Each structure stands twice: as structure tokens, then as C-alpha cells.
Amino acid sequence: MRVVTGVVGNDIHVVANRLIEISLKERGFEVFNLGVNTYLEEFIDAVIETDADVLLISSLNGEAEGWSRDLLFLKSRFDLEGVLFAIGGNLSVGEANSEEIVPKYKAYGYDLVFHQVDLNEGLDTIEEALKERV
């Protein structure tokens, strides 16, 4: 399985990104890590270029919502049906609960949304979702 990952927008929180790369590799994924400060277009380009199965976006600094508003539009320009879109980290500015956050982001076009969810828990869910797709 190929996964493109990175941190969206002007966000430079790199620590989680490093750990995610390590964890994905340990789970046997082929990882294309774009690192921090990656714009949505760059993610989409990388998914197409690498023919990835999963796009796994992180956001920590509260910016994600601002950037995610364009996702549906970008998705509509390419055929990305088979790709699993996941986002996780800290998905709002200020404290918020998942009940509010998850539906919002699903509406933006993500299949799986992990607000303040433990990484391993999230990756387990992603793996299950991938199995179901096959």
C-alpha cells in the first residue's frame, strides 16, 4: 500500500510527522512523506504521481479548516475515487469536540477524520478501512 502524508498549510509542527512516517513504515506502507508546510495542491499532485492508496494529512496548528475548504473542488478535477482521504491531528483553533469536527470535515471531502485521536488508534482504523475497500 502506498501512502502520501504530510502536514497541511503553513503548519510546521514536524514531530508528529516524523513519528507518523516511522509508524507507517513499521506497518509496511510505502511512504511518501512531503513533510510540513505542504499545500493541498501538492498533496493531490503527489497522490496522482505516486498512484497512492491513501492520503494521510496531519494538521496541528489549527489551520486545517481554512485549507480544507478547497478539497472538494480539487477532488472533482481528478479521478480519485479509489483513494482514501484521511486527516488527523488538532483540527480546530481552540478546544473543540469531535462530534462537531468530524461531520464538518467529512463534508469537506475526507473519508476518515481523527481529531485529537491517538496515532495508533487512527492508523488501525485506516488499515481496517483499507481492508474493507479491497
Next chain:
Amino acid sequence: MRVVTGVVGNDIHVVANRLIEISLKERGFEVFNLGVNTYLEEFIDAVIETDADVLLISSLNGEAEGWSRDLLFLKSRFDLEGVLFAIGGNLSVGEANSEEIVPKYKAYGYDLVFHQVDLNEGLDTIEEALKERV
């Protein structure tokens, strides 16, 4: 003005008692301080003996309610009409608010009830009440 004071029951918290003695004297009262660990009967006896104008009871350790249940009975045995009965300190076991505590203690026979009230504020109120009585 003569005031009898002390800490009721098996309560041995002495610090407040020392400060109360000092404060009352500073305010010009003649003070009979029975100290800590004083039973209700002893207070009543002292009030009668000294012909006091005020009985000012402290309680800190949460015992006050247990002892106060006998107050009305004791009062009924003597003519203590002219004496102002005040109690203050920490008047319950565990946290409680004044709205509950004050009416309860008034029903036990106290004229003034100060649950977790600053000493000087309480003494001001007592002095005002004494002025009104004259």
C-alpha cells in the same frame, strides 16, 4: 460591652481563637475567652456569670451542628433575651454554601451566623447588630 467567646465542642483549632481575642479587644470589648474545646453548657454558664452582651462561638472542624442541636433547650432554661448569639467559622463537614447553612443555624437559635465569612466583616456586622439593640 462584654463578650464571651471560644471554640465549641471537641474542636481544638486555636489560631482563629487567638486572632478573635485580639480583634475583639482592639474593638474595645471586654473579652472572656474560654479557648478551644468548650462545651455549650460552659458557654451558657460563662454568659450568665459575666452578664455578657454577646456570645461569639467559633467552630472550625465541622462539629458545630452536632452541638448546636441543644442550644434552644439550653436557652429556654435561662433568661437570655438580651444576649446576642453569634456563631462563625466553618460550620459544616465538607463544603457547603451559606444559603443552606445560615437558616439551619438560625433555627438552632443563633441570631447571627457567619459561615466562611471574613472575621472583620463578621465583627462589623456584630457591632451593627449591637447598636440596633440599644
Next chain:
Amino acid sequence: MFQREREIITKTPYTDSFDFDEIKEFITGASKNLFISHKFKTSDKILVQPRGGFPTYDKVFELYGEFTGAGVDILPLTIDSNTRLNDYEMAKKMLALSEENDENMLNGYPLVNHGYRTTRKMVTHYDTPISLRHGTPDARLLVEVALASGIFEIEGGPITYLLPYSKNFPLDKAFLYWKYVERVCAEYSELNEPINRESFGPLSATLQPPAIVIVIQLLEMLLSLEEGVKSFSVSFSQTGSMSQDIVSSNVIKKLAKKYAQKIGCGDAEIHLVYHQWMGAFPRNKEFSDSLINTSTVIAAMVRADKMITKTRDEAFGIPTKEVNASAVRNTQYTLNMLRGLPVITDEEEEANLTEMVDDIMEAVFNDPADTLWRQVFNSIKNGIIDIPFSPHIANSGEAITVRDKNYNIRFYERGNVPISDKCLAYERSKIDLGEDSLVDHIIHDIGIML
């Protein structure tokens, strides 16, 4: 003879009937986990012990459940103030009211009224050391019930549970009653791991001068070791100055060893217990949290073996079990992050404190009486040992302390406490009353944490 005395003491309608053989058997076979003396030996962290006790069995049982969930090391059993004054009749009445109305009409657990058969169920259920916290001058019956229940740490002593906790209780009797307690503890210590005795260093928790606190700790330790106790904890509470706490710790550790050896009891295990701030608490609960956490850091700095916690509700009343357990959880969290702390010494302050303690100890030993307890008894009566803010009539109350600008507690008047002119001069040189009257200064010093 002694056994006869014990039978008389324990024969009372207020508790269940004693079966000494069964109790002996129980202690002999008791789980090592019930012995704090064992836990001290096998653990390398500061043990955390909250305070707490409720009138009813069920409430204490639930409290222990909460504490266990929060990672407690030692459970407390705090006794109500009627039992402390041997007023078992009042305790009984209030226990009944508490059970009927599901309201706490007592500020602790009336252990005697509950009895050891009942209480032991709870003790063995949790299989964690329990410490008896009471404040009772005559604790003979209480301690018998506690030990029979499986509570293998007994706090208190003839001085530390008298001067702060009682007004009229006769001093000489207190010594004799505690001698009884020490002997029972020593006897039971031979059956399994030693019973731990702990002295109560906070005393009246208000402007207590470290020199006096340490003297009292050392004397209660000696009185206990003399009777054959093999595991003892000296203690003190946060003074309000981190530096003074560190100095006190260094001095008490050194002197406890020295004086224990002096009476040929160098083989006893001596531990140091630190009490989080015992004085008047702020009414802002976040400030209380800050205060408590700072106490925890200081406990680690003074390298205590055990620390006793407070809660954010201290100024308001007996805390709920949830609040109490949170305090334990937070304390463990903080302790876990404090590692490899610097070792600190302050030669000048330690020399001054050591000299004051040694001088007072010498004066006690110079008393012509024939036994140590009588020497101590006389020393309290004549003010050689004198604590501020004691409710007890025998305490002379002539020694006056205030805080210096760094919040160290200093002698302002020594009264009859035999510290040297030199030491007094040193202490006074640190004090600056400024514009304040002495009384105003003291009121301020009582309330530094408000």
C-alpha cells in the same frame, strides 16, 4: 501484667470483644503488603499518602477505591475528633445519624465504634498499607483496634498529639498511655514485618520553629525506640520557605541517626515524612492546586521518604473522595517528572539549626528526672519545649516566632527555650518587622499562603 492491662483497656461496650490469640495469628500471617515498613524497604520513590476518613464503612471503602485508582501508595484512616478525645458516646450517636441520613456528621472514621472485625475486611481487601491518623492523647484502645484491623502504621506520640490537639489532657498520662502504645507496637513487630510508628511534625501547623519541631521529633523517636519499636518516621510540614525545609531535612536526618545511635538503637529504620502545607489554605482552589504542587516539588527536594497530601478543598472542608483522589494522581504525576534533583546544603543555616537542637536536647537530658519521659514532661512544663499556637494549658507559649523576608520561621522571643544568645542573635538578625506591629506581622505570617 501488661496483657492484663490490655484486656482491661479493650473491654468496653463501645467496640467488639477482643480475641488476642486470633489477632496475633492474623498479624503473624498478614500480607507483607500491609506493612509500610516493608514498602519503605522495597520502594525507591517518595510514597504518597493522602488524608481522609468518613464516618461510615461504606464511604471509607469507596474512598479507598478512588485512592487506589489514583495510584496511591499508602492509604490513610483519619479518625473523627470525638474519638480523638475518647468521647465514644458522641461518636456513636453521630455515626448513627450519619448512617441514617447519609450525611457526614463526623469529621472522620470512628474506628473504635466500628470495631476491628469489620474494619479488617476493608484493610485486607485493599492489601495496601494503611496509616492511622488520629491526634488522640489516649490512643490505647484506638491503637489496639487499629493493629487488630491490620493497620500497621500508627501516627502520633505523647507530645505531638497532645500539644496541638488537646487543651486539658494531663501531660503525664499522655506519656504513660503512649508508652503502652509503643509497647504494643514493639510486641507485634516481632511477629512479622515491624509496625511503623510515625511522629506528627506539623504540630499546630502555624509558625512552628524547626528547632522545636526537630527536638520533639527526636524525643518521640527515642521514647519509641526505647520501648523496642524498630521502624520509625520523623516528620515535619512545609514551613513556607523551601530553603528552610531543605535545611530542616538535612539536620533532622543527621540528628535522628545520631540520637538513635546514642541510645543504642542504631539498628532501627528511620524515615522522613514531609507534610504538604498544613497551615491556613487559600480559598481560591487554583491557588490551592499551585500550593499543593509546589509542596510536592519541595518534598522531592528535601528527599522525603513519604509525603502526605492536601487537597484543593482544604479551606472549605473535608474533601470529596474524587477531589482527594485527584490530589494523589496529580502528586504522582509531578513526582514522576522530578528526577535527579540537586542535592543542596546550607552550612551556616544547618550549623545554626543543629546547635539550637543540640542545646535544647542537652537541656532535656540534663533534667534530673530518672526516665526520659519524665525529663520531657518536665521540659514541657518549664517551657524548655514550647510551641506557638498550642491549645494545651501545659504549653507555656512564651516562645514567639515570626517570618523573615524569605519566609523562614525565626525565633523572635525564645521564652524559656534554651537556645544560646548567639543563636538567638542569629535568628533575630534575619527578622525585619518593618512598619508593622508584632501582632500584625504575625497575622500576616500566618496567612502567607492566602
Next chain:
Amino acid sequence: MFQREREIITKTPYTDSFDFDEIKEFITGASKNLFISHKFKTSDKILVQPRGGFPTYDKVFELYGEFTGAGVDILPLTIDSNTRLNDYEMAKKMLALSEENDENMLNGYPLVNHGYRTTRKMVTHYDTPISLRHGTPDARLLVEVALASGIFEIEGGPITYLLPYSKNFPLDKAFLYWKYVERVCAEYSELNEPINRESFGPLSATLQPPAIVIVIQLLEMLLSLEEGVKSFSVSFSQTGSMSQDIVSSNVIKKLAKKYAQKIGCGDAEIHLVYHQWMGAFPRNKEFSDSLINTSTVIAAMVRADKMITKTRDEAFGIPTKEVNASAVRNTQYTLNMLRGLPVITDEEEEANLTEMVDDIMEAVFNDPADTLWRQVFNSIKNGIIDIPFSPHIANSGEAITVRDKNYNIRFYERGNVPISDKCLAYERSKIDLGEDSLVDHIIHDIGIML
């Protein structure tokens, strides 16, 4: 020439039009209370500064009101991350959304978009020093707007705001842009009290080795003093080990003086700023409170001149103003109780750290380039200066650190960092990976406060 450059920089549709004469006049006559350099001189406590910034003017105004009520010493103005990356267009868009929907669509205050005329109203209203917190590699415009607004402390530097805050921003440009900032600060410093510059010691806040942190602090200090800045703060954040913090503090204070004198700038005022824990926070808010309070105690132990606070909401998101103000209030409460703390030194550790810092500094100075900034530039490129967990492409990332059992951060691999074999051996002698793989050990070490 320079003035011409400033005019070009400040001429942009994203902010209001600059009137340099008026600004000069404003600074010349500005209240002394706006200058932290003045407050440092006149205060003898640790100054407390929270973090904080909201998108809209009104929200920042309210935030400052809360802070003032909580007894704040220094107000912060935290800038949003779009502005930090000079993306004023995005900042504008999000500011508009934030104002319309009364929702925070930015993680800070877009100062450039608000402009100095507006912002100055708020600054003079509160008449309290404000510190600009940003993380911007090219902060020329931002700093012009800040100073014109009356914000007289500027945090950051070409290294500390680049390596942790940027991925691609060209290193050499950052140096030149910050040179501009230093010069503007130096110029304005002649009009009234000096403008204070502060370096950002936390860097990426994750397993940063004190030797590298101190080297970077010293270098940014030198780069700033060179340009004529007269008031500078070096800083570092809680490492996770109280001992290591104390060692770091002792060494940085000593070396800051030494290196400033070396370039003939011994007259500059140098201060020490301590950041409460900057790494990953626990999701239990009571633990966060405990952590923050412990940070406060350590700040007092290291004798910082200023401390920057966190909040119990750190793990969750930008805190509400109330929570943020509580953190200030609690911190002041704790600081007030910590007096006369012991002075601690650790000769062995200080010698080791000093030696590592001196060796790295020497290597930087030995670079053949002609100016200090080029020497530093080269030293980053070739890994002489190398921090763990930097997102920046120029950072080599070969130095690897782990914690020892006392949570001190130690070099495991030095990469190209020129510490001696002896020092590396010392560092490694403290490490014990136990059963763990290196990666697992590092993951654990990142999360020690969780």
C-alpha cells in the same frame, strides 16, 4: 540608503501607510511603561508573560483586559501562522472570515493587516510592555508595524525563528532580513529606553540539547549587539530535568557576559528568559496545571528574569482568555511564595556544558567567512549547528539526543557538531537505552510529560 529600504518594505497594500516622522515622535515620547527594558531595570521579581493572540482587535483587547486583571507583567502579541510565512493574503481572508462569523479562523493576530494605527490604540491603552511573538523568518514588515504600534520587545532571530518555524525559507536571506530588524531596533533604541530583543531558545521544543541551544542564543545575541542593540534576552525552555535547567542557566548567564564582552558590548543589558515546558502537553488538564506549576518553581530556581507561561489547555488548542489569565494568576501566586531559594551549582555538569559550548563557538568563529552572520550561515549548512526535529531543509539533523534516567537531554550522536570526544563520552556515559530500541526510546523521551 537604509531609510529608502524601509520605505520600500513598508509600502504594501496589506498594511496602512507609514509616516516615519510621526512614528519617531511617538517613540520618543512614549511612556516608559511600554518598555520592557525599563521594567527589567526597575523590578526585582520574575516578570510573567503569557502567550496569546486572537484574530480580531476586539478579542485581543479583551484578552489584555483579562491579563491585566490577573496581574500580568508583560503582555504578548502572538501572530498567526500565515503572517509568519508572509502570506498576508491568506491572513486577510481569514481575518475577514473571523470578523464576520465571530469565529477564530487564525491562530494569532495578523498584525500587518490590522496596521499600526489601530494597534497602537490598544498598546497605549494598556500602558504595559508588549512582546511580539511570531516565528517569522522575514519579519521586516511585521517588526516595522510592531515598533510603530508601541510594541518594544521583539522576539526571534535568524536562527531561532528559522530552524523550528520554516521548511524552505532561504537561510542567507533570513540573516539579512534579521540584520534589518536589528538595525531598526538599534535606531529606535536611541530615542527613548532601549528596544529589547529576545531570542527564542525553545527552538523545536523537543529534545533540544542545551549546548546547541546556548550556542544559538549566544550567536543571536552577538548578531544583535553587533548592530547596536543595547538590551537583549537570551532564553531557553524547560528541558524536563530541573538539574539540567539549573546547569543551563548558570552556564548561559556566565557565557553571555563573556561573549558580549569579547566583542566590546559589555555595556548591553542581558536578561534570561525561561519558557515553561514547550514540548508535548498531557491531555489531563490537572496534570497540565501540575506541569505548569512545576515549571514556575523551576523558573524561580534558575533565577530567570522573565518567564513565559503555558496553560492547562495547551494540548487542546489556543486557550480561552479566561484560562490564559488564570495561568498568569496562578503563576504569580506561586512566585510570590518562593523566596530566598537556594543557589545551586553543579561543577561537573557546568564544566562539561561550558566546554561543549566553547568548542562549538570556536568552530563557528574559525569558519573562514568574513562576517559573523556568514560564519553562522556556513556552520548551519555544514552541521556544526544542528538541532533535532527541525522542519528546515538546511538543518542537517544528524545530531541525535536522548534522555538519561534523570531526564537530562544528552547527545547520543553528535553528527557534525564539534564537541570533543571527551564530552561525547561523558554524555554517552549517562545514557542507558535499556531494552528499548533507539526509536522507541526517543518516542518515550518526547512524551515524558504525557
